[in-house]
Amino acid sequence: MALNSKKLRNRRTRKNGTEHVVEVANGLTVMEGARDNNIPGIDADCGGACACSTCHVYVDADWVARIPAKQDMEEDMLDFAFEPDAERSRLTCQIRVTDDLDGLRVTMPEKQI
Numbered sequence: 001m002a003l004n005s006k007k008l009r010n011r012r013t014r015k016n017g018t019e020h021v022v023e024v025a026n027g028l029t030v031m032e033g034a035r036d037n038n039i040p041g042i043d044a045d046c047g048g049a050c051a052c053s054t055c056h057v058y059v060d061a062d063w064v065a066r067i068p069a070k071q072d073m074e075e076d077m078l079d080f081a082f083e084p085d086a087e088r089s090r091l092t093c094q095i096r097v098t099d100d101l102d103g104l105r106v107t108m109p110e111k112q113i
Helices: 030-036 061-066 072-078
Strands: 007-013 019-025 056-059 089-091 105-107
Touching (some): 019 030, 061 105, 072 089
Parallel strands (some): 007 105
Antiparallel strands (some): 007 019, 056 105
C-alpha cells in the first residue's frame, strides 16, 4: 500500500502472490479503503468497530515502526486472528490513512477467522 496527501495508494499482497494497489483518501481507515475498492480477504464483519479480527493483515517489516502503535482493544482482538504475529499483525480498521503512510504495504493472511 502507498499513501499520499491526496489519496493513499494501498498495496496489498495475498498469500497466493496476488497484489492489489488501491487509492484511499486521507482520513479513512485502511479497512475502509479495502472495502470501498472491493479487495477480497478483508471481511470486516464488525464494520470497523474493532469488535472482530476479520480485517487482520501483516504489516511489512519496513512499516511496523512507522504506523501508530496498537491500542489495548486491538491487541485483545488480535488474539482471535488467524496466525497472528506479535510484531506485524494489525487490524486494518485501526490504521487511519495519513500522508505519513504513503507506500504502506500489507499482506493478508491465508484466511480470516
